[in-house]
Amino acid sequence: GDSVTQMEGPVTLSEEAFLTINCTYTATGYPSLFWYVQYPGEGLQLLLKATKADDKGSNKGFEATYRKETTSFHLEKGSVQVSDSAVYFCALSDRAGGGSQGNLIFGKGTKLSVKP
Amino acid sequence: ETGVTQSPTHLIKTRGQQVTLRCSSQSGHNTVSWYQQALGQGPQFIFQYYREEENGRGNFPPRFSGLQFPNYSSELNVNALELDDSALYLCASSLVTFPDTQYFGPGTRLTVL
Numbered sequence: 001g002d003s004v005t006q007m008e009g010p011v012t013l014s015e016e017a018f019l020t021i022n023c024t025y026t027a028t029g030y031p032s033l034f035w036y037v038q039y040p041g042e043g044l045q046l047l048l049k050a051t052k053a054d055d056k057g058s059n060k061g062f063e064a065t066y067r068k069e070t071t072s073f074h075l076e077k078g079s080v081q082v083s084d085s086a087v088y089f090c091a092l093s094d095r096a097g098g099g100s101q102g103n104l105i106f107g108k109g110t111k112l113s114v115k116p
Numbered sequence: 117e118t119g120v121t122q123s124p125t126h127l128i129k130t131r132g133q134q135v136t137l138r139c140s141s142q143s144g145h146n147t148v149s150w151y152q153q154a155l156g157q158g159p160q161f162i163f164q165y166y167r168e169e170e171n172g173r174g175n176f177p178p179r180f181s182g183l184q185f186p187n188y189s190s191e192l193n194v195n196a197l198e199l200d201d202s203a204l205y206l207c208a209s210s211l212v213t214f215p216d217t218q219y220f221g222p223g224t225r226l227t228v229l
Contacts, residue, residue: 004158032216043120043206044159044220051216089158093216103149103172104208104218106158 002027002094006107009087013080013114021075021110023064023090031092033057033066033073034104038087047075047088080114087111120221122207128227134195137224139207141188147171148190149218150182153204165190194226202228 007022025033032051036044048057053068062077073090090107121140129135141148147166151159161174165184179195188209194201204225208218 034217036220043122043222044208046217046219049217091158094161103161103164103174104151104159105161108156108158 002031002092002105004090004092004105004107006088006090006110008108008110010111010113013112015082015114015116016079017114019075019077019080019084019112021088021090021112023073023075023107025071025073025090025092027071027092027094031094033064034091034093035062035064035073035075036089036091036106038089038109040086044089080112082114082116085112085114120207120209120219122205122221122224124224125222126225126227128229129197130229131197131199133197133228134193135197135226137192137194137205137207137226139190139192139209139221141190141209142211142219145209145211145219146188147210148184148188149208149210150190150192151206151208152176152201153206153223155203159206162192197228199228202226 003026005024034049035047037047048059050057050066056065064075087109089109091104094105123138149164150162153159162176164172168184181193183191204223206223207221210218
């Protein structure tokens with residue numbers, strides 16, 4: 001079945017460092033791809049998304065490009081801040097899994113800690 | 117515009133008991149999905165409701181059941197609780213025009229003793 005694999009954390013960076021969190025996926029169809037962020041004690045917030053190959057999703061300085069040839073959707077940010085400390089989840093929409101709207105399949109999450 | 121809300125925030129139950137969790141969708145959303153997030157893991161899809169019918173289910177046993185109401189709010193019911201049911205339960209709703217984009221509530225933390 002469809003699946004998502006993320007780089008293991010935790011990732012610890014200094015403020016203003018460059019961030020990359022790797023994400024690769026396996027899917028039989030053409031899923032949409034997402035990055036969600038979870039701050040301590042909270043639910044998930046949609047960070048960005050891409051719906052087809054070569055689309056670039058971006059939000060709050062974060063970017064990710066849907067690469068069909070490498071089945072990847074790596075998250076990047078040029079200069080992280082302390083406030084970016086959170087757990088980041090890569091996900092895909094599994095239309096093949098049933099449901100008219102598609103359910104989401106998540107990776108295990110990558111914890112990011114940014115030090116001042 | 118009100119976001120997705122869930123109640124209660126926290127809940128403690130004992131093995132064998134039954135629990136009901138509640139979710140109110142974001143305004144205008146007609147689809148509700150429920151996810152289970154074990155500690156240190158990504159969320160796992162339980163099931164989805166669309167127009168008050170179950171419309172997709174993950175790999176969860178029948179003791180996990182749900183309802184969706186005409187106002188699109190939803191309930192998740194779990195019978196015969198087991199220790200492994202301890203998790204954060206997340207509800208997500210989506211707009212009919214953007215079906216893949218799901219908006220999550222803050223979750224209900226269930227502890228089974």
